[in-house]
Structure formats: C-alpha cells, structure tokens
Amino acid sequence: MSDVLLQSLITGVTIGSAYALVGLGFAIIFNVSDVVNFAQGEFVMVGAMSAVSLLAVGVPFAVALFLALVIAVCIGLILEKFAIEPAKSATVVSTIIITIGASIFLRGLALLIWGKDFHSLPAFSGETPIHIGSATLTPQSMWVMGVTAVLVFLVHQFFNRTITGKALLACSANPIAASLIGIPVKRMMLFAYGLSALLGGAAGLLIAPIAFTSYDAGMMLGLKGFAAAILGGLGNPMGAVAGGVVLGVLESLGAGLISSGYKDAIAFIILLLVLFFKPQGFFGKAGEERV
C-alpha cells in the first residue's frame, strides 16, 4: 500500500470516528422518536468550546474535559425538556424543524459567549507520532479511535444486553405498548437526548486537538454525522458508526488523491447519492420500513 494511501486511511478513520459518534447520536434519537435531531452537531461544538473555556480559566485538563461533557449532556437534556417535550403532539416534521431552530439558537448563543475566534485543545497525551513507513499516527488519533471504539462497544452492549437499552428500543417500536408495561416513555426520551449529547460532546473533545473549533463548528460536523447515519441506514446505530468511518476514509482519500478542496463536497455528494439511490442506507434493515 502506498504511503499516501495509508496516511489517508489513518486520517480518514480518525476523523471518521468523530462522524461515527455524531452519527450514532442521530441514530439513537431517530430510533426512539423517529426524529432527526439537527441540533446534534451543536453538542459537539458545546463540548469542545466549553472545554476550551474551562481550560482558559485554569481548570485542570481532565476535570475540564469531564465538566465539558456534563455541560453537553445538560444541553441535550434542556433541549428535550424545553423544546421537544412541550411539542409532544407535534408531527415528526414539526419536531425536526424545532431541532433546526434549536441548533440555530445554540449557535447564536455560542457566538455571543465565545465570539468568532477559532480555538483548539491541546492533545491529550503529547504530540510524538508513531511512524509507519512514511505515514504517521499521532497519539491523538489513537485517542480518537480508541475512545470511539470503547464508546461504540458500550452503546452496543447497552442496546443489546440491558433491559433499559431494550426499553429504549421498545419506546420507538410501540410507545403505547411501552407505557402499558410500565416504561416511563417521557423519561426515556430525556435519556436518549442525554446519551446522544454525551456522544456528541465526546466527539467534540476528541477532535478539538486535531481540527479547529469555533461557534459554528457544529454545523459541518452535524451534517457529516447526519450523512454517516444516512449512509448506515437511519435508525441502525452500528450502521451509523460504519457509515461515519467509511465517510471519513472516502473524504480523506478524495482529499489526498484528488484535491483537499473537494473534502466537504465529497460528504454531500455521497449523502445525495445515498438518499437518491439507496435511501434505506447500506447497513439498514430497520431503515426500510421507516423511510
């Protein structure tokens, strides 16, 4: 394998891991409520920007990361409690529009708090890369891939092995039957938004040392995560993860082999192609009856 190819692969899987986490968040919320939460990207931004601010005021690194995650989760909970839940009788489409509104609101709020400057976090553990041929693998890349793998594994176990995870799936499969067996559907919805925000916030923290973050960084990442979820078949969490990694690799191959100018365009061309030719996604079995 040529080194350019290997390097593109490493870069692609790294950034693709972030897309995977965001896509996973999309899939979870879609799974429990059939809603595409377009504020998903803002969780990423809130996580990264909060950590930047906390570090700036002298909070120790690990504590800052932890608090930033807490803040992202709180934003997710507040979004559900005060924007989604009050509109419970709204149609799915109206609810999606509410999430778009919420994302614009959060971006505006971020602009007020943090201004337009670009920020980044220091790498979690040094900058000394490992050389593989002439390709390099940075410690931060390993953090991104490693933490993503752990989170994805935990989410997978949660949905497949725990009764709470299955109860979340039950809420989407049949909310009335779920209430009838004693599942507090409203509370589960809150939980789903919190979990999605946690994953988004984690993605933000992980890639903030690699990619610059700013008040509007959530928009692009949100759309990439959405593309990942679509690629994997909305409503299929593990499909979204695979979709994210595939998207990241294609993007970075495209940037490496053609031109980096096409990087963002690649995601959207893929998104459009998938929506047009294979709207149920590539890994989606759940998708077929939903779309």
Added chain:
Amino acid sequence: MTSLIDPLLKVSGLSCRYGKVTALRGVDMEVNTGELVTIVGANSAGKTTLLRTLSGVLPRYKGSVFFAGEDITKMPAHRRTELGICHVPEGRLMFSELSVADNIQLGAYAHRKDVSWLKKGSDDVYDLFPILKDKAADPAGTLSGGQQQMVAIGRALMGRPKLLLLDEPSMGLAPLLVADIFRVISQLNKDGMTCLMVEQNAKAALKIAQRGYVMETGAITLGASASDLLANEEVRKAYLGH
C-alpha cells in the same frame, strides 16, 4: 384486609374525551379479587378507551378509579404497572423488531431489578405457551397472530399482574386458536388471577366469566352475572346472534 372486602377495582362516573368526542360517559363498574369480568359491546362502544383509561395511558375527563382501596385516578401509567395493573392491548402491539424473548422480558420492566423473577417469570410463560420457546429468538413481528397474542399475554404476565386487563384477546384468530386462548385465560383465572376482559366474542367470553357488563356508546347499560347475561333476551339478540 379491606381489599378483600372492597372491590379490587372500583370505577365511578368515569368520563373520557378525545378532543370534543366523548368516548366514555360516566362509567360505573367494579371488579372483585379473583373474578373474571367481561365487558361486551359493539364496535366503538368505548371498551378500548375504558381499558386504556384504567391503565393510565389515556387521561380521564371526570370520575375516579380506585385500585385495592387506593385512589389511582391521577397516577401515571408506569406507576399503575408497578401496582400490578397489566394490560394485554387490542391488536397485541408487539415490539415487532425485538425478539420474542425480549418482548417477554420487557414485560417485567417494572420488576427489572428482581433477577430471579426475570428467570422464573419467563420460564412460567414458556411453560404456558411452549411454542414460544422455539420462537424465542425470532423478531416478534414475524409470528402468526395467535403466537403474537401469546407473546402479548406472556408480556403482561411478566408484570406480575394483580389485575389483568385483556382487550379482545381473540381478535383475528382462527377458531381453534380462539378456544386455546380462552382456555388459557380461564385457567389463569382459576389459578387466582383477577381479570377484566373486553370481547366481541361475547358468547365465549361470558362462558368463562363470572360476571359481565354490557357497554353501549360510552356507558354501561347492564351489569349482571354471566349466566344471567347469557340468558337475557336482549343480550342474546344484540350480542349472541340469536
């Protein structure tokens, strides 16, 4: 002690609306511990609405519901499940994409911390419906109507019901299966389960019930022992087909 004398379920003046449509108008009824009570009534009489209001998934408009002496009128659905009101819904309402085993396990959601019950309860369900054991790993949506009804009953039993609500358990089933399902329900009742069952198949329902109510356009119009209802001329004409 009082719960042995008082009815287990006491419904007084219960009304319910969908927007401007009134679906229940002042329903009074009760179920005593150990009884199998059936409600018969034509389409759209409000039977499903009544059961859903009892489960707490529909808000009531007026009236009260007491369960084991406790006022549960305003209690949310998941708390009522914890008290032991379990519901086999009309149309079965499977979690289609989840496996049969998951559907059954989820029925014990209110008792999810009780690991020994999760095991014992599902063993009991598979003893009651052995065929489900072979299907345990299949998505519930792939089962036949009769098997889905078994899953729905099993799922409700996992909630350790003190009162089992059954909404048209025979709906859409082949005659042979209908007899099976009624036999199971009758046996559950003989083993001590208190049941409130809504049925269009009035004859079969009244045969296994001790008491029955007739419901018409949102109100109870008649309540009597099952044998009296079976003998009642008007009931025979309207619901028993002769």
